[in-house]
Structure formats: structure tokens, C-alpha cells
Amino acid sequence: MxxxxxxxxxxxxxxxxxxxxxxxxxxxxxxxxxxxxxxxxxxxxxxxxxxxxxxxxxxxxxxxxxxxxxxxxxSLIDSELVEEARFMREQLERAVIRLACDRFPEELLLQLDANLEEQRLSIQKHDSKQMFELDEEFHRLLFQGCRKQGTWNVIQQMNAHLNRSRILWLASDPDWLKLYEHHHTMLKAIRLHDADGAERLMQEHLRLSISDLPKLKEQHPDFFR
Amino acid sequence: MxxxxxxxxxxxxxxxxxxxxxxxxxxxxxxxxxxxxxxxxxxxxxxxxxxxxxxxxxxxxxxxxxxxxxxxxxSLIDSELVEEARFMREQLERAVIRLACDRFPEELLLQLDANLEEQRLSIQKHDSKQMFELDEEFHRLLFQGCRKQGTWNVIQQMNAHLNRSRILWLASDPDWLKLYEHHHTMLKAIRLHDADGAERLMQEHLRLSISDLPKLKEQHPDFFR
DNA sequence: AGTTCCATACTACCATACAAGTATGGTAGT
DNA sequence: ACTACCATACTTGTATGGTAGTATGGAACT
Known part of the structure; x- marks a missing residue:
């Protein structure tokens, strides 16, 4: 062995x-x-x-x-970079989900289904950390299905700053159920090839799921630059 | 001293x-x-x-x-990553130029003017390399004016692959005059706050300025993966 | 008491020696 | 002639000693 x-x-x-x-x-x-x-x-x-x-x-x-x-x-968290990362992610994810509505491999759709089910369980267990990871995984699968894995990797790099602020954001007890519903509806839109609807959803989803910077900065002034 | x-x-x-x-x-x-x-x-x-x-x-x-x-x-040039970099850049530059049409600092506009003038001179001198660099600088200034410098840096990283293929593309004697006209018109659109026009221009510009991959792959098969 | 200066204890940076895995070519055995 | 094997010359990975720049605290001087 x-x-x-x-x-x-x-x-x-x-x-x-x-x-x-x-x-x-x-x-x-x-x-x-x-x-x-x-x-x-x-x-x-x-x-x-x-x-x-x-x-x-x-x-x-x-x-x-x-x-x-x-x-x-x-390094201290650079709030300029956090905002940029948010911007970048919004633009790219909106474009990607439009692609997904056009064409998306069946196998990845099933993986997304499975991921959603795990999200449901995590919410029941009130496991914020796991829910956070499943959320990341959900979005990563979207990129993968559109053959944009490399793009996701680049985003991850900029997320170095964004993710740290999102970890802080976890403490504010986010509305996971709402985010879960978003994921669910987005997946449905993909299956219906409803690009416009999916893009709108994604935009709202990201604006909601990404932290309220000024508040975090107030609570942890020594973490920011 | x-x-x-x-x-x-x-x-x-x-x-x-x-x-x-x-x-x-x-x-x-x-x-x-x-x-x-x-x-x-x-x-x-x-x-x-x-x-x-x-x-x-x-x-x-x-x-x-x-x-x-x-x-x-x-590393060999990964054509998948080249395509992804092209995709990424298109999405982000279209979004950025829309921002630029909304608001853009006067000083950066003047720098863009100066850059355009240098482009004109480079074309007269048939200096492809300098023209290439001025083109990069032009786009970088757009990002900078929208306070998206960090985003540009991240793009640059993915451009590791894209730029190498664009260097190859230089050998095919690209139509710099056309690209110059694009830049000129884009700058005008920004001053007129014509977001839709600017975005359309940018899209066409990028599709034209980014290399024809299959051809390059045929000419340099040992450079690609 | 307040200020200046210097010894000391840090830091990251660089050069070098050693360890461990891999490709290769020659040799011995079949 | 062909194959299996092994010494050797590579490669990157790791450990360690020494160098130079920096912060700090105490002593000497004003």
C-alpha cells in the first residue's frame, strides 16, 4: 500500500x-x-x-x-480592493450565468442539484461555515460548466481580500434561506434558458450576499486599511 | 544626493x-x-x-x-486560458467603459489624449512594439480612471497567456490604424457620455484586436498545448 | 530631567552545502 | 543483437551560516 x-x-x-x-x-x-x-x-x-x-x-x-x-x-484588508473584487465578480458572474442559460452540461446540473440539497441540510443544522463553502462551490460549478474554470481561479485570487470581509460578515447572521432560494431559482432559470431572468437574479444575489463594508469597518477598524 | x-x-x-x-x-x-x-x-x-x-x-x-x-x-500557451482571458477582458472592459461614460476624471482624459497622440506617431513610424505598449497603456488608463486599478492588475495576470499570443499576432501586421480610430471614437463617446455606443465599440475593438487563435496555432504548433 | 548616541537583538536577504528523486548512457548478461 | 541493470550526472527541495539593514533600550552627556 x-x-x-x-x-x-x-x-x-x-x-x-x-x-x-x-x-x-x-x-x-x-x-x-x-x-x-x-x-x-x-x-x-x-x-x-x-x-x-x-x-x-x-x-x-x-x-x-x-x-x-x-x-x-x-496584510490589512484593503476596502478599495474589496469593492473592486465585488465589482469584478458581479460582471463576470452575470456574463457566465447567461452562458449557462445557453448551454450547460447535464452532469454539472446534477452536481448543482446535489449541492443545493446539501445547502438545505446545512441551513437546518445552522452550520454557517459549511454553508459558506457550499455557496462558493455552487458558484464555482457554474463557472466550470461554462468552461471558465481559469476565470474562477483568477477571481479567487482577488477574493483574498473579499473573502476575509465575508468571513467577518458571517458573524452578522446572514439570511441563508434567502440565498438558498436564489440559488434554487437561478438553477431553474438555467434549465428554462431564461438568460435575462437569471442575470437579474444573479445581480441581486451578489449584492445581497456581499458584505456591508462600512459596518464591518466600524466593528473592526484595526482590520482595515 | x-x-x-x-x-x-x-x-x-x-x-x-x-x-x-x-x-x-x-x-x-x-x-x-x-x-x-x-x-x-x-x-x-x-x-x-x-x-x-x-x-x-x-x-x-x-x-x-x-x-x-x-x-x-x-509553460506552453494554453489556448483554453487565452480564450478565457479574452472573455474575461471583454466583460470587464465593457463594464468599465460604461462607468467611464458616467464619470471620468479630467486629468486622465488628458492623459488619454496624449497617449492617442503618441499612438499616431508610432503608427507613422511603423513601430509595432511601441504601439502595442501604448494600446495596453490606453486600456490601463481607462481602468485607472474608474478606480479599478486592482482589477486591471488581476487581468494582467491572466494575460500572461493572452499577451504571448498577441505578441505572435504582431507578426501578422495588424491594422493599427483601425484600432487607433477605435480608441479615438471611444474617447469621444466617453466625453459625450454615450455608454451604449462606447460599449459596442469596445466589444468590436476587443474582438478585432485579439488574435485569431487557430491560425497562430497552425503557424507555431510547438508553442501551444 | 531631557536628549543624543551606540550596543544589541532582532529582521529579511543571500550564498552555499547537502539530501533526494529522475533521466541517461554504458556495461554485463542472456 | 538485445535486454536488464546500475553508476553517474543531472534536476529541484531543504537546511544552515553569514551579511546588511532596522528598531530598541540603556548609558553617557548636556
């Missing part, structure tokens, strides 16, 4: 990257937290080299800022 | 990154070229560490692919 991850026999460096990224987006490492190559190397029981590599990647995604000879810290 | 680049007193690592990126996008390093940490370290007279750092960053942008213990090579 081989190791299940036969593709990554040596993934020491990529591991700390993934872990750090997760913690940053989770806000487990809040914006402004000071990081240190040496210290994180100690924590993960690796040398400074893979840690440094992780910092470089995170810096390129704007999740950390590194000041030469001064230090590295988790 | 201080060094003009007071911000980057030590930029050894970032330098090789910039140089490599330039060469890859220029196709000076054609897709498929094998790179080696040790060899490039020799070329730039630095150690492997900053070279490796560059490779990591380039890999994250999809400009190189690194196979552990096997080697690193310049």
Missing part, C-alpha cells in the same frame, strides 16, 4: 503555504499580525527556506506584506 | 524575476524552453536562492511549470 498522496511525496514547503493561507483567510491570523521566518519555521518544524518560499507566494497574492529587513505581517 | 531607487537598495532577487518575466512574455524565451536554477544563477551572477524565488513567483503566474526533481520549463 502506497501513500495516498503519491503525487506529493515531498510537500513540506507547499504545506506551510496552504496552512498559512487557510489561517489568514480564516482570520485565525488576523490582519496586522506580525510573522517571522524563523518563528514560523520553528512552529512547523522546517527550515526557513520553505517558509520564505511561502511568504513570497503569499506576498504575491497580497495576503502578507513584507518590508525588507523590517518584518512580515498579515 | 541619494540613490534614485531609495526604495529598492537590494533588489537582486526581484531583478531576475522581472528580467525572466520580460523575456518570457517577449517570447525571447519561447514556450517549452528548459530552465535550470543553477544555470540561470550563473547567468545572472547570483546564487540559486533568488533564482528559485523567481521561479516560484513565475510558477504561480503560470509562466513556468516546475516538475519536482525533473526540471523547470517555460
Amino acid at each position: 502506497k501513500d495516498p498522496q503519491l503525487k506529493q511525496p515531498l510537500a513540506a514547503g507547499a504545506l506551510v503555504y496552504a496552512s498559512l493561507k487557510e489561517q489568514i483567510v480564516n482570520l485565525t491570523l488576523p490582519p496586522g499580525t506580525a510573522l517571522s521566518e524563523k518563528e514560523t519555521a520553528l512552529q512547523y518544524q522546517v527550515s526557513r527556506t520553505p517558509v520564505r518560499e511561502s511568504f513570497v507566494r503569499l506576498a504575491q497574492e497580497g495576503l502578507v506584506v513584507v518590508l525588507p529587513q523590517r518584518g512580515t505581517r498579515v | 541619494k540613490d534614485p531607487q531609495l526604495k529598492q537598495p537590494l533588489a537582486a532577487g526581484a531583478l531576475v524575476y522581472a528580467s525572466l518575466k520580460e523575456q518570457i512574455v517577449n517570447l525571447t524565451l519561447p514556450p517549452g524552453t528548459a530552465l535550470s536554477e543553477k544555470e540561470t544563477a550563473l547567468q545572472y551572477q547570483v546564487s540559486r536562492t533568488p533564482v528559485r524565488e523567481s521561479f516560484v513567483r513565475l510558477a504561480q503566474e503560470g509562466l513556468v511549470v516546475v516538475l519536482p526533481q525533473r526540471g523547470t520549463r517555460v
Whole structure:
């Protein structure tokens, strides 16, 4: 029996990257937290080299800022970028769902059905975190069905900032049931090839599901820039 | 008198990154070229560490692919991603120019005027490369005027693939005069607040200015994936 | 008391040595 | 002649020592 991850026999460096990224987006490492190559190397029981590599990647995604000879810290949330990410996502998702109404593979539709069912269960369980992930998955499947997976990946990158504010937004107990209904109706519109209706829905959906920035900024002034 | 680049007193690592990126996008390093940490370290007279750092960053942008213990090579142009980049850019630029028609700072308008004048001169001089760069600058200014600089940066990243194919496309002697006219008319539409007209123009402009993929693939089959 | 200066303890950055996996060419065996 | 095998020369991944720039706290001076 081989190791299940036969593709990554040596993934020491990529591991700390993934872990750090997760913690940053989770806000487990809040914006402004000071990081240190040496210290994180100690924590993960690796040398400074893979840690440094992780910092470089995170810096390129704007999740950390590194000041030469001064230090590295988790980046503050840039509200300008959050707004831009919202804008970008709205434009692209509206275009994509129009494509979906024109043509969409049956298999992906079934996956969307399954996802919706899981959403229903998560709402019953009041599991906000899982609901958040299922919501992301739902939208990702839309892109995938239109063969726009790469586009979704690029969005994800900008979402580095947007998602952190959405995590904050979770605390305000969002109306998941409403969002679920949106998803449900959007899926129906796709099956009916109702592009105009689907686009309208998506627009409203995104405006609702994306956080009220000023309020969050007021509650967590030290997290923003 | 201080060094003009007071911000980057030590930029050894970032330098090789910039140089490599330039060469890859220029196709000076054609897709498929094998790179080696040790060899490039020799070329730039630095150690492997900053070279490796560059490779990591380039890999994250999809400009190189690194196979552990096997080697690193310049990535092939992924025609799927090129098409996606075209799609993405069309959606976002159409939305942005609509914003521009609503409101756009006067100063940026003047910069666009100046840029157009330079375009005219470049066409007279038959300087394709400069014209290419001025075209990029023109579109960037549009984003900047709408405070969507971050969005443009994200697009640039996906353009890693798109731009390389557009460099190939330069060889087919594109109709720069037509593109110049487009720019000119778009700028006029912005001043007249004619959003619908501007959006239509932008759509046609992008469809014309973005390369005919199948043809390029036929001429350079070994560059594509 | 208040201010200046410097030793010290940090930081990221770079060079180098070592480890581990992979492709390759030559050799021995059939 | 052909095949299997293994030494060797690559590759990237990791660890570590040393360098240079920066912040900080205490001592000496005004």
C-alpha cells in the first residue's frame, strides 16, 4: 500500500503555504499580525527556506506584506480592493450565468442539484461555515460548466481580500434561506434558458450576499486599511 | 544626493524575476524552453536562492511549470486560458467603459489624449512594439480612471497567456490604424457620455484586436498545448 | 530631567552545502 | 543483437551560516 498522496511525496514547503493561507483567510491570523521566518519555521518544524518560499507566494497574492529587513505581517484588508473584487465578480458572474442559460452540461446540473440539497441540510443544522463553502462551490460549478474554470481561479485570487470581509460578515447572521432560494431559482432559470431572468437574479444575489463594508469597518477598524 | 531607487537598495532577487518575466512574455524565451536554477544563477551572477524565488513567483503566474526533481520549463500557451482571458477582458472592459461614460476624471482624459497622440506617431513610424505598449497603456488608463486599478492588475495576470499570443499576432501586421480610430471614437463617446455606443465599440475593438487563435496555432504548433 | 548616541537583538536577504528523486548512457548478461 | 541493470550526472527541495539593514533600550552627556 502506497501513500495516498503519491503525487506529493515531498510537500513540506507547499504545506506551510496552504496552512498559512487557510489561517489568514480564516482570520485565525488576523490582519496586522506580525510573522517571522524563523518563528514560523520553528512552529512547523522546517527550515526557513520553505517558509520564505511561502511568504513570497503569499506576498504575491497580497495576503502578507513584507518590508525588507523590517518584518512580515498579515496584510490589512484593503476596502478599495474589496469593492473592486465585488465589482469584478458581479460582471463576470452575470456574463457566465447567461452562458449557462445557453448551454450547460447535464452532469454539472446534477452536481448543482446535489449541492443545493446539501445547502438545505446545512441551513437546518445552522452550520454557517459549511454553508459558506457550499455557496462558493455552487458558484464555482457554474463557472466550470461554462468552461471558465481559469476565470474562477483568477477571481479567487482577488477574493483574498473579499473573502476575509465575508468571513467577518458571517458573524452578522446572514439570511441563508434567502440565498438558498436564489440559488434554487437561478438553477431553474438555467434549465428554462431564461438568460435575462437569471442575470437579474444573479445581480441581486451578489449584492445581497456581499458584505456591508462600512459596518464591518466600524466593528473592526484595526482590520482595515 | 541619494540613490534614485531609495526604495529598492537590494533588489537582486526581484531583478531576475522581472528580467525572466520580460523575456518570457517577449517570447525571447519561447514556450517549452528548459530552465535550470543553477544555470540561470550563473547567468545572472547570483546564487540559486533568488533564482528559485523567481521561479516560484513565475510558477504561480503560470509562466513556468516546475516538475519536482525533473526540471523547470517555460509553460506552453494554453489556448483554453487565452480564450478565457479574452472573455474575461471583454466583460470587464465593457463594464468599465460604461462607468467611464458616467464619470471620468479630467486629468486622465488628458492623459488619454496624449497617449492617442503618441499612438499616431508610432503608427507613422511603423513601430509595432511601441504601439502595442501604448494600446495596453490606453486600456490601463481607462481602468485607472474608474478606480479599478486592482482589477486591471488581476487581468494582467491572466494575460500572461493572452499577451504571448498577441505578441505572435504582431507578426501578422495588424491594422493599427483601425484600432487607433477605435480608441479615438471611444474617447469621444466617453466625453459625450454615450455608454451604449462606447460599449459596442469596445466589444468590436476587443474582438478585432485579439488574435485569431487557430491560425497562430497552425503557424507555431510547438508553442501551444 | 531631557536628549543624543551606540550596543544589541532582532529582521529579511543571500550564498552555499547537502539530501533526494529522475533521466541517461554504458556495461554485463542472456 | 538485445535486454536488464546500475553508476553517474543531472534536476529541484531543504537546511544552515553569514551579511546588511532596522528598531530598541540603556548609558553617557548636556
